[in-house]
Amino acid sequence: MSKRKNNRAWFLVLPTLIIVAFSAIIPLMTVVNYSVQDILGPNTRVFVGFEWFREVLRDAELHGAFLRQVLFSLAILLIQIPFGVGVGLLMPRRGWSASLCLVIIALPLLIPWNVVGTIWQIFCRTDIGLGGAFLDGMGVDYNYAIDPVDAWLTVLVMDVWHWTPLVALLCYAGLRAIPDAYYQAAQIDGASPWAVFRHIQLPKLKNVLIIAVLLRFMDSFMVYTEPFVLTGGGPGNSTTFLSQFLARMAVGQFDLGPAAAFSLIYFLFVLLFCYIFYTVVMRPDDAPGS
Amino acid sequence: MSWMAWTLATGIFFACIFTVLVVMAVWEQISPTVERRGFLPMATTRGDRLFIGLLCTxxxxxxxxxxxxxxPWLALPGSLIWMAAIGRWG
Structure with missing residues (x-):
């Protein structure tokens, strides 16, 4: 007997739909409207078609920001995922030391993003900061305010410090969910620690790692506050990422038309990456190539 | 509504999008979609193929x-053909 569908459930979704319409869809439609006009004043605007899109897409500074953004996100994934897995593996599984580790590792996640930027800005200054003064004392020529490489390394280390705990905690939760029977079977077979990691822990962590990669990629792709506070996008444009570029265009220069066009392009890329990750995450385990 | 800075072109664009969504919803009621696999690397529903088609466009x-x-009008035929191909064989 076929099950009868109850469409009244749709009415329960209606309040959410209304809230989403006001908080997301209507503003998005407004951005689309702005992106095809030259906004000269509150009630003065001229239709320009795709002109802003053309201008933004051919902007060499934007290409630079996009490349830096992709590089930053890839570097974040390449560092944070293996590092987080390593930390998760090293964390004690039981007892008071496990609780202590969890609290200490979770601490960076509790700090507001702008405070993280401020902490690292002070920490890395060679005159008053512990980290900067230490490097200076070791004879390392380090100054994140004038050297692009130093600025990049500082932003990367700051992000690793801030967000690796998230990956580590996710991995730790995944590792705790593996039944002891697997380890007992591996012990009976005389498996090495590497074999246990390769054939038991890593496959069992697959779903957790996909979520970690998704979260870290999306978050790093939209990073704004920490680099803004730490380096202000400098020296030059060396640590100016996409969201900072957008904020400068929209708020700093008040170029609402180009900023709206750029927002939509940025949104499309975020949507594309989200969809790819969503498809990978939702792919059934028995699918070919999975 | 003037704060939303509407233009005729964007009005037509959103009207088309909403019409497509309504048509898809009605179509779904009349003939529920079945997941299938075409040249895209995963099984897709009608809605998935519409979304992928719009994103590609x-x-x-x-x-x-x-x-x-x-x-930009010259890009329209190619986009429509690609959308149709995804809808039919994707």
Missing amino acids: AFIYLFWLATTDAS
């Missing part, structure tokens, strides 16, 4: 605007 337009000064 957006990127075709971005590529067009980034690389040529020719009228």
Whole structure:
């Protein structure tokens, strides 16, 4: 007997739909409207078609920001995922030391993003900061305010410090969910620690790692506050990422038309990456190539 | 509504999008979609193929605007053909 569908459930979704319409869809439609006009004043605007899109897409500074953004996100994934897995593996599984580790590792996640930027800005200054003064004392020529490489390394280390705990905690939760029977079977077979990691822990962590990669990629792709506070996008444009570029265009220069066009392009890329990750995450385990 | 800075072109664009969504919803009621696998690397429903088609169209337009000064209308036939191909064989 076929099950009868109850469409009244749709009415329960209606309040959410209304809230989403006001908080997301209507503003998005407004951005689309702005992106095809030259906004000269509150009630003065001229239709320009795709002109802003053309201008933004051919902007060499934007290409630079996009490349830096992709590089930053890839570097974040390449560092944070293996590092987080390593930390998760090293964390004690039981007892008071496990609780202590969890609290200490979770601490960076509790700090507001702008405070993280401020902490690292002070920490890395060679005159008053512990980290900067230490490097200076070791004879390392380090100054994140004038050297692009130093600025990049500082932003990367700051992000690793801030967000690796998230990956580590996710991995730790995944590792705790593996039944002891697997380890007992591996012990009976005389498996090495590497074999246990390769054939038991890593496959069992697959779903957790996909979520970690998704979260870290999306978050790093939209990073704004920490680099803004730490380096202000400098020296030059060396640590100016996409969201900072957008904020400068929209708020700093008040170029609402180009900023709206750029927002939509940025949104499309975020949507594309989200969809790819969503498809990978939702792919059934028995699918070919999975 | 003047704060939303409407233009005729964007009005028509959103009207088309909403019409497509309504048509898809009605179609779903009349004939529920079945997941199937075509040339895309995963099984998709009708809604998935519409979404992928629209996203591809957006990127075709971005590529067009980034690389040529020719009228964006010239990118429309290619985009529609690609959308139709995804809908039929995707």
